Amino acid sequence: MPKTIIEPFRIKSVEPIRWTTRAQREQLLAAAHYNMFLLPADDVLIDLLTDSGTGAMSTHQWAAIMEGDESYAGSRSFERFRRSVQDIFGYKHVIPTHQGRAAERILFGIACRKGMVVPNNTHFDTTRANVEFTGAEAVDLLTAEGRQPALAHPFKGNMDVTALEALIERVGREQVPLVMLTVTNNSGGGQPVAMENVRAVSAVCRRHGIPLYFDACRFAENAWFIRLREPGYEHKTPKEIAQEMFSYGDGCTMSAKKDGMANIGGFLCTNDDKLAQQEKDLLILTEGYPTYGGLAGRDLEAIAVGVQEALEEDYLRYRIASTAYLGNHIAAAGVPIVQPPGGHAIYLDARAFLPHIPVEQFPGVALAAELYLEGGVRSVEIGTLMFAGAAQMDLVRLAIPRRVYTQSHVDYLVEVILEVWKNRERIRGLRLTHEAPFLRHFTAHLEPVGGVVARPAGNTA
Ligand code: F0G
Numbered sequence: 205m206p207k208t209i210i211e212p213f214r215i216k217s218v219e220p221i222r223w224t225t226r227a228q229r230e231q232l233l234a235a236a237h238y239n240m241f242l243l244p245a246d247d248v249l250i251d252l253l254t255d256s257g258t259g260a261m262s263t264h265q266w267a268a269i270m271e272g273d274e275s276y277a278g279s280r281s282f283e284r285f286r287r288s289v290q291d292i293f294g295y296k297h298v299i300p301t302h303q304g305r306a307a308e309r310i311l312f313g314i315a316c317r318k319g320m321v322v323p324n325n326t327h328f329d330t331t332r333a334n335v336e337f338t339g340a341e342a343v344d345l346l347t348a349e350g351r352q353p354a355l356a357h358p359f360k361g362n363m364d365v366t367a368l369e370a371l372i373e374r375v376g377r378e379q380v381p382l383v384m385l386t387v388t389n390n391s392g393g394g395q396p397v398a399m400e401n402v403r404a405v406s407a408v409c410r411r412h413g414i415p416l417y418f419d420a421c422r423f424a425e426n427a428w429f430i431r432l433r434e435p436g437y438e439h440k441t442p443k444e445i446a447q448e449m450f451s452y453g454d455g456c457t458m459s460a461k462k463d464g465m466a467n468i469g470g471f472l473c474t475n476d477d478k479l480a481q482q483e484k485d486l487l488i489l490t491e492g493y494p495t496y497g498g499l500a501g502r503d504l505e506a507i508a509v510g511v512q513e514a515l516e517e518d519y520l521r522y523r524i525a526s527t528a529y530l531g532n533h534i535a536a537a538g539v540p541i542v543q544p545p546g547g548h549a550i551y552l553d554a555r556a557f558l559p560h561i562p563v564e565q566f567p568g569v570a571l572a573a574e575l576y577l578e579g580g581v582r583s584v585e586i587g588t589l590m591f592a593g594a595a596q597m598d599l600v601r602l603a604i605p606r607r608v609y610t611q612s613h614v615d616y617l618v619e620v621i622l623e624v625w626k627n628r629e630r631i632r633g634l635r636l637t638h639e640a641p642f643l644r645h646f647t648a649h650l651e652p653v654g655g656v657v658a659r660p661a662g663n664t665a
Contacts, residue, residue: 209525211610212518216263221249229577237649238573238634240582249580250613252602255548257303257461257468259606265465265509272502277493281501281508288508292443292515293420293450293458295473297480299487300497300504304421304459307472308334310491311417311457314482315381316340323371324384324419325350325363326391329590331384331419331457340381343371350392353542353553353597358433359398360544361389361426363405377412386419387426387449391586393599394422394527394546396429399437399449406452415454415476421462423449424514425547428524442515455479462548465510465606469503519607523547526614527604533618539625542599549603552621554587558631563588565633565653568598571624574631575600579620590645 224232224247236242240253251258261269273279286298301307308331316322318339327335327342335342345367350360363385372380385405388396409416427445431437437445450456455474460466474480484494491498513519524547531545540556554568561567568585575581587598602617624631638649 209522211526211607212516212522213262213607222246223249224580226577229580233573233576237637237651238569239645239648239650240572240576240584241646243576243582247580248576248582250609250617251582252549252604252617253582253584255462255603255605256459257466258608259461259465259467260608261465261467261506262509262513262607264513265506268505268509269502272500272505274501277495279495279501279504281504282495285504285508288511289471289473292423292446292511293456293473294447295450295455296475296477297455297473297483299472299474299480299483299494300499301470301472301487301491302498303461303468304419304457304470305330305334306491306498307457307459307470309337310483310486311382311455311472311474312338312340313486314479317381320379320381321371321375322382322384323363323368323380325361325386325397326389327384328386328390328419328421331386345371346389346392350389350395351596353393353551353556353599354540356543358396358429358544359401360395361387361392361397362401363397365401365404365408368405368408372408372412372414377414380412380414382415382417382454383409384417384419385453386421388422388429388547390421390548393542393551394425394549395542395544396426396433396547398434399430399445400434402449402452416452418450418453418456420450420456420458422547423458424463424511424520425524427515428520429547432524442517442520446515460507460510462606463511463514464507465514466503466506469499469507471497471507514606523606526611529611530602530604530614530617534621534625537622537625539621549601551586552583552600552602554585554598554600557625558628560629561631561633563595563598565635566598566650567633568600569634569650570631571600573634574624575620578624579616581617581620585645589648589650592644 273281289298316338320340322335326344332342345364347362347364349357427442460469528545531550540553542551554571558567568587572583588595633653634650
């Protein structure tokens with residue numbers, strides 16, 4: 205059998221992408237104030253801003269969309285959605301929401317109060333914000349391995365179980381309404397959580413009578429890493445692995461824009477009857493009736509098919525291999541990345557890439573700007589612009605949309621990154637010229653320190 209891992213699909217509908225010249229990109233970047241969020245998507249050649257809602261749907265999903273039942277209550281599409289989600293996740297109540305953060309707001313809005321503490325391996329920013337909005341405290345308890353970017357370890361998304369025990373001891377069981385595990389750990393480099401760690405966290409939760417919830421966005425990618433890296437799982441299907449993982453918990457929040465393979469949608473699951481009733485009451489107030497939760501019937505159909513497709517072995521083999529291919533090729537040339545390559549993204553370590561740019565001059569933003577100038581590639585800074593003084597690292601995330609780009613797109617990315625790496629000493633820092641009072645990375649304006657750098661003559665492509 206040939207060794208090459210190929211895209212396990214052929215293309216039926218294509219969407220053109222647009223080339224720009226270097227001179228145009230210089231103008232476009234200046235007009236966007238060096239902020240990737242302010243660039244028009246049409247002026248981006250390869251868009252790695254996020255893997256959320258940017259995936260390509262399959263023929264089966266498009267066919268299911270035509271079967272969408274748009275009845276307000278009790279629609280057939282909801283029944284299909286509920287059955288498909290329950291088949292994998294196994295929880296008693298399945299509540300649709302318009303995306304992941306809506307599920308978070310409803311869950312934390314009911315479970316959390318001021319003075320409480322929610323532990324997680326690492327909270328994603330909307331998860332943290334939704335916990336904090338209730339007055340509760342969001343605490344990250346990532347293992348020590350997960351906090352060292354260059355260290356290779358199979359499960360850098362694991363929670364520190366000893367720290368969890370100590371936290372519960374310190375604040376008291378009544379102050380911990382639930383424990384969360386984010387699979388895979390997006391803010392920590394897209395790194396997986398081991399089944400052994402899920403079992404250990406679950407055992408602590410059971411002993412104290414605290415419910416365990418999953419932030420399940422990338423559950424299928426996490427299942428594949430368990431199969432590749434954890435003894436005893438090499439012959440299990442990704443679905444069996446996902447089912448076992450969810451069996452150790454009491455519910456989940458989910459953004460179907462990731463491993464739901466849909467462009468919009470999410471859900472909230474729980475085994476708790478009383479909580480489910482409260483959640484549905486709140487859902488009706490802000491999202492919609494519990495059989496659609498802010499989604500169209502056709503969206504529910506796309507998710508029902510998508511969560512199953514995300515677990516297909518050929519797909520996961522290609523998905524994880526393709527992300528690793530990008531990471532391994534640039535790392536082999538010396539480019540500093542978070543090791544090992546994650547499931548949905550490669551994270552460049554901008555402080556190591558650009559040691560001559562001080563942290564106050566946003567090395568991550570400078571690197572993202574240069575990737576755009578060099579090859580029309582859009583990425584996102586996760587560092588000092590996003591988290592200000594709280595940033596422990598300055599990373600540039602290259603998130604890979606699902607089933608969208610081909611091998612030659614990835615080869616092109618490798619070339620662009622290596623060209624930027626070669627010329628890294630010429631890259632300059634940036635300074636802020638405008639910032640909003642919160643979530644400033646979305647709207648910030650910046651400019652190069654010491655003015656725009658001139659490009660050597662003769663390189664106009
Ligand atoms: N949890 C995790 C781990 C996430 O990565 C996201 C979204 C959410 C929750 C919220 O879901 O967007 O549907 O409301 N992450 C996207 C990203 C936005 O780019 O990483 P949502």
